[in-house]
Each structure stands twice: as C-alpha cells, then as structure tokens.
Amino acid sequence: MPTRIQKEASEESLLLNMGPSHPAMHGTIRIMLELDGERILNSEVEVGYLHRGFEKICEHRTYFNLLPYTDRMNYVSPLINNLGYVMTVEKMLGIEVPERAQYIRVIMSELSRISDHLTCLAAMAMECGAFTVFLYNVKAREFIWDVIEETTGARMTTSYIRIGGVRADLHPGYKAVLKKAIVETRKVLKDIHGLLDKNKIYLNRTRDIAVVSPETAISYGWTGPCLRSTGVYYDVRKASPYAVYDQLDFEVPLGERGDNFDRYMVRMKEMEQSLRIIEQAMEKMPSPSPSKLMAEALEPAEAIKASRTKRIEKEIKLSPNLEGSERQKYLDILGTDKKYVVPPKEDTYTSIEGIINHFKFFMRDHGIRPPKGEVYFSVEGGNGELGFYIVSDGTDRPYRLHLRAPCFHIVSALEEMIKGRYIADVIPTFGSTNMIGGELDR
Amino acid sequence: MEKKKVIEELRQKFSEKIKEVTVQFGDEILLIERDSLLDIVQFLKDKPYSYSMLLDLTCVDYKGQEPRFEMVYHLFSIPNIQRLRIKVRLSEKDLQIDSLTSVWKNANWLEREVYDMFGVNFKDHPDLRRIFMYDGFEGHPLRKDFPLRKRQPRIPLRK
Numbered sequence: 001m002p003t004r005i006q007k008e009a010s011e012e013s014l015l016l017n018m019g020p021s022h023p024a025m026h027g028t029i030r031i032m033l034e035l036d037g038e039r040i041l042n043s044e045v046e047v048g049y050l051h052r053g054f055e056k057i058c059e060h061r062t063y064f065n066l067l068p069y070t071d072r073m074n075y076v077s078p079l080i081n082n083l084g085y086v087m088t089v090e091k092m093l094g095i096e097v098p099e100r101a102q103y104i105r106v107i108m109s110e111l112s113r114i115s116d117h118l119t120c121l122a123a124m125a126m127e128c129g130a131f132t133v134f135l136y137n138v139k140a141r142e143f144i145w146d147v148i149e150e151t152t153g154a155r156m157t158t159s160y161i162r163i164g165g166v167r168a169d170l171h172p173g174y175k176a177v178l179k180k181a182i183v184e185t186r187k188v189l190k191d192i193h194g195l196l197d198k199n200k201i202y203l204n205r206t207r208d209i210a211v212v213s214p215e216t217a218i219s220y221g222w223t224g225p226c227l228r229s230t231g232v233y234y235d236v237r238k239a240s241p242y243a244v245y246d247q248l249d250f251e252v253p254l255g256e257r258g259d260n261f262d263r264y265m266v267r268m269k270e271m272e273q274s275l276r277i278i279e280q281a282m283e284k285m286p287s288p289s290p291s292k293l294m295a296e297a298l299e300p301a302e303a304i305k306a307s308r309t310k311r312i313e314k315e316i317k318l319s320p321n322l323e324g325s326e327r328q329k330y331l332d333i334l335g336t337d338k339k340y341v342v343p344p345k346e347d348t349y350t351s352i353e354g355i356i357n358h359f360k361f362f363m364r365d366h367g368i369r370p371p372k373g374e375v376y377f378s379v380e381g382g383n384g385e386l387g388f389y390i391v392s393d394g395t396d397r398p399y400r401l402h403l404r405a406p407c408f409h410i411v412s413a414l415e416e417m418i419k420g421r422y423i424a425d426v427i428p429t430f431g432s433t434n435m436i437g438g439e440l441d442r
Numbered sequence: 443m444e445k446k447k448v449i450e451e452l453r454q455k456f457s458e459k460i461k462e463v464t465v466q467f468g469d470e471i472l473l474i475e476r477d478s479l480l481d482i483v484q485f486l487k488d489k490p491y492s493y494s495m496l497l498d499l500t501c502v503d504y505k506g507q508e509p510r511f512e513m514v515y516h517l518f519s520i521p522n523i524q525r526l527r528i529k530v531r532l533s534e535k536d537l538q539i540d541s542l543t544s545v546w547k548n549a550n551w552l553e554r555e556v557y558d559m560f561g562v563n564f565k566d567h568p569d570l571r572r573i574f575m576y577d578g579f580e581g582h583p584l585r586k587d588f589p590l591r592k593r594q595p596r597i598p599l600r601k
Binding site: 004047048051053055056057060091092216218219220221232234239240373374375376385387389391399400402404408409412413416441442 | 466467468469471494495496497498500502503514516520523525527546547548550551552559569571572573574575576583584588590
C-alpha cells in the first residue's frame with residue numbers, strides 16, 4: 001500500500017526510511033524522509049508499532065484490576081500513570097484520601113518525573129554522541145529507582161498507587177535512601193550542566209534547531225516541558241492543583257526560544273524543582289501513627305486455626321512489607337471504606353465479615369462501581385498533561401476509557417519540526433520530544 | 443472569564459444549536475448540533491474566551507442507542523484555566539462530521555485515530571487513513587460489536 005509520501009514525492013528526490021528500528025533512535029517509530037541531498041523536503045511519521053489495544057482491554061477489566069495496565073503506558077514514569085487513573089476514579093467516587101498518602105503520592109510522582117526527564121535527556125545526549133551523560137543519568141536514575149523499589153517492591157511496573165490511597169507505607173529506612181538519591185541526583189545534574197551547557201558540539205546540534213513558536217505549540221496541543229520551553233506558562237500542578245501541590249513551594253521553569261536546547265534546559269531545571277518538592281514533602285509529611293509492638297501478635301497459621309472456633313482478639317503478624325500488619329496501617333495510607341478498598345488480609349482469613357468483604361470486592365459485578373456518568377481528570381505527567389476520560393455505565397468495569405497521551409500530540413508535530421532541516425537534526429529533535437512508545441501507541 | 447458566562451453567551455448566540463447543558467462530577471458538558479460544530483469551536487477559540495487548545499478528541503460507541511456514536515471534544519483555555527467538554531451525537535447511518543484540522547493542527551492525528559478505531563468519517567480531512575492499525579485491517583476495534591479476541595485475516599506479503 002503506498003503511503004502518502006510515496007505518492008507525493010517528486011521523482012528526483014530520494015526516499016529514506018528511518019526506523020521502525022534504527023540504531024540512532026530509541027522507540028519504535030518510522031519516519032519516512034523525502035530528501036534533496038541531506039536536506040529534508042518532506043517527511044511522514046508512522047506510529048502504531050506498539051499498539052496493544054489498551055483502551056479495548058480496559059473496557060473488559062474491572063476498575064480494580066485494570067490498574068496494572070496503566071503502568072505500561074509511560075513505562076519510564078509508571079507511578080504518575082497510576083496516579084492519573086486512580087485520581088480519575090476517585091473523582092467519580094468522591095473519595096477522600098488520607099493526608100499521609102497524599103504526600104507519598106507527591107513524592108512518588110516527583111521521583112517518577114525525575115526518572116522520566118533523566119531518561120529523556122540521557123537518550124537525547126547519547127544520540128548526539130555524549131555517552132558520558134547517558135551513563136551519569138542512568139546512574140542517578142538507579143538511585144531514584146532504589147527508593148521506588150524499596151517502597152513499592154518493583155522498579156517499573158509498580159501498581160503502587162491504589163484507589164483510596166497507596167498500597168504500602170514508605171519503607172522504614174526510606175529517609176536515608178531518599179536523601180542519598182537527592183544528593184546523588186543533584187551531583188549528576190551539576191555534572192551534566194557542566195558537560196552540556198556550553199559544549200560546542202551539543203549547542204551546534206540543539207541551539208535554534210526545530211524552533212517551535214508558542215502558537216504552533218498550542219495548536220498542536222503541546223503540554224508539559226515541551227510547551228513550557230516555548231515560553232507558555234502552563235503546568236497542571238499549578239493551574240489546577242491536585243494532591244497537596246498547592247501546599248508546596250516550587251517554580252515552573254520556562255524557555256525562551258522553543259528549540260531543542262530549551263527543551264533540554266527546561267527539563268534540567270524542572271528536575272531541580274522536583275527535588276525541592278520532594279524535600280518539602282518529606283518535611284511536611286505527617287508522621288505515621290505509632291505501630292503497635294508485634295512481639296505478642298499471633299502467627300498467621302495459629303490465627304487461622306484459632307479463628308475456626310472463636311473470634312480473634314489479638315493482632316496478627318502479616319506481610320513484612322507493611323511492617324508486620326496491614327490493618328493498623330490502613331488509617332494512614334489507604335482509608336477504610338470497604339466499598340473501595342481491598343479488605344486487610346488478616347480480616348479476610350480470620351473473620352466471616354472479612355471474607356464477605358473480600359468477595360464483595362472481587363466478585364464479578366460487585367466491587368468498585370462508580371455512578372453513571374463521564375469524567376475527565378488530568379495530572380502533570382513526565383511529558384505533559386496526562387488525562388483520563390472515563391465513561392461509566394454504573395457497572396464494575398468502565399464503559400469507555402480514553403487516555404490523553406501527551407506525547408501523541410508532541411510527536412504529531414515532528415513532521416513540521418524537521419521540515420527543511422538536515423537528517424542529522426532529526427536525532428536531537430526526536431530525542432527532545434521524549435517519545436515513549438507505550439504512551440504514544442497505547 | 444467565568445465558565446457560566448461563556449455558556450450563557452454561547453446560548454444567546456447559538457440558541458437552537460445547543461441542545462443540552464449538563465454538569466457531571468463538576469464538569470460542564472455541552473451537547474450541540476452536528477452542523478454547528480465548526481462555528482462554535484471557532485467562536486470559543488477567539489478572544490475573549492480563548493479556548494485555544496484542543497486538549498483531546500475522542501468518540502464513544504453507545505451501541506443499541508440512537509444516535510449510536512458520540513464525539514467528545516475537550517477544549518482548554520490557557521489564560522482562563524478552564525476546560526470545556528463539547529459533545530456531538532452521530533447516527534450510524536450518516537457517520538460523518540466536519541474535520542477540525544482547519545482550526546487545530548493536532549486534530550489531524552486525533553481524527554485519524556477516531557477514524558481508525560470507530561470508523562467515523564471526517565469531512566475535509568487532508569489525510570484520512572488508519573493510524574495505529576495497518577492497512578488491510580478489517581473492522582474498527584473500539585466499536586462495541588468488535589469482539590475482544592477477533593482474529594484478522596492474513597495480509598499478502600508486500601512486494
């Protein structure tokens with residue numbers, strides 16, 4: 001089947017394929033170039049290589065068990081995806097989230113944002129030849145993922161933020177790990193500023209290349225760091241604050257020219273602001289209610305055996321990731337409304353009410369059932385405004401779920417950005433758009 | 443400018459074209475006639491309303507209802523920090539609507555996605571092709587009558 005560019009190209013010009021898998025680019029995307037020598041006359045971007053039918057799958061899953069799919073959208077910052085989806089459902093249900101959970105959510109989404117920006121800049125710099133920057137960035141990202149891993153138990157597919165709160169409390173020794181991550185990331189950021197800001201090779205390849213005016217950016221629906229690099233002040237965290245962002249002090253860095261270098265610079269400055277947010281959130285976070293001594297608590301097997309004859313009054317030891325017990329932690333991090341929250345495991349195994357709650361939550365056509373209607377909610381993702389549009393028909397699974405993927409809008413401008421430039425300019429330009437296949441193709 | 447005032451002025455200017463204004467979960471929803479879509483979005487895009495960004499464009503298939511399809515547009519005004527949802531109902535027999543590509547550039551890809559997933563035709567779209575699915579894919583996957591595990595016929599090797 002001939003593509004558009006094959007039909008439109010003039011006979012003298014050369015057609016060249018970049019991608020779907022190209023050694024100098026990341027992500028599966030095909031860019032067809034119509035060339036006159038090295039200059040790009042026209043181009044066509046073809047997407048869809050990573051299309052997995054996210055929206056179709058979600059229509060067949062319950063509100064609770066489609067959460068892991070959201071991890072796989074923007075797989076560099078899965079926690080923000082979790083947050084966006086969960087807050088959309090919470091908006092429908094009208095749930096209040098415990099304050100400590102709000103702060104944990106903010107810390108987690110800022111950590112994800114840093115790892116997202118680090119990955120983007122690492123790939124962009126590496127493709128321009130700065131391999132050291134790539135290694136430094138990936139090193140800093142490891143420290144951040146250590147924090148995420150210790151708390152959520154996974155590096156990428158976290159499914160950590162749940163409807164009503166978060167799955168587990170922060171790891172007991174999180175403060176030391178988090179402080180180390182902040183120190184190391186600051187060091188790396190300083191190094192990268194030193195390596196790239198006045199680097200002639202890097203400047204030649206990014207300064208005044210792929211300049212996008214604010215009007216064009218808005219017309220393409222750009223959001224996030226790419227829109228801010230053109231000088232438009234719009235950040236979902238400031239415009240319509242969610243979680244506890246209105247109680248934290250941070251700035252929104254803006255660019256001036258809207259070229260590749262500004263997109264790099266805005267991301268660098270944003271990471272610094274994210275670190276500031278994390279530090280403040282650590283300070284302001286309400287401390288957890290003191291956990292009871294679990295020395296006298298029952299072993300799970302004993303408790304289950306005893307529960308067959310009488311009601312258990314003592315505490316039960318359970319799930320080490322939650323510091324010995326789930327139920328007493330729920331007040332701080334998950335809320336206790338049985339309609340929306342998975343019942344604590346010690347209740348499920350030892351009491352009849354617990355087991356009824358469990359089945360009411362997981363049985364088909366029971367569980368979380370938002371009222372009829374439709375809702376749109378957005379959070380500030382790594383690439384920009386990450387919005388979920390959910391239509392509910394009153395059953396336990398969404399009638400329609402649509403993801404507003406920020407990088408879909410950004411990549412749709414790629415054809416215009418590279419028009420009239422050289423082939424070599426495609427690489428840093430594409431890098432600066434931060435295309436994430438999972439989010440783009442859904 | 444307040445959102446209530448915007449809706450009030452829209453009602454005055456396009457009285458018969460606006461069929462319904464509802465509020466769900468705190469969001470205003472405007473249901474409008476199909477033929478007035480371009481006029482209304484252009485009116486909203488201009489100052490002082492400045493809904494200059496097309497945030498999102500999608501479609502919902504209400505199978506078994508008439509009209510069956512519903513186009514959903516999310517507009518955003520940066521100076522006023524407001525979102526507005528506009529909906530247009532489309533019947534299955536006459537499944538076409540004006541393209542917004544002349545107003546917003548990202549409408550190009552977004553409309554291609556809706557065409558791919560639902561089979562809605564966009565009048566005056568410059569390049570209406572599938573975007574995620576390949577050429578030769580049969581059916582429109584996000585329609586409610588498309589089974590989750592439907593198999594596709596093999597496509598011939600390209601020469």
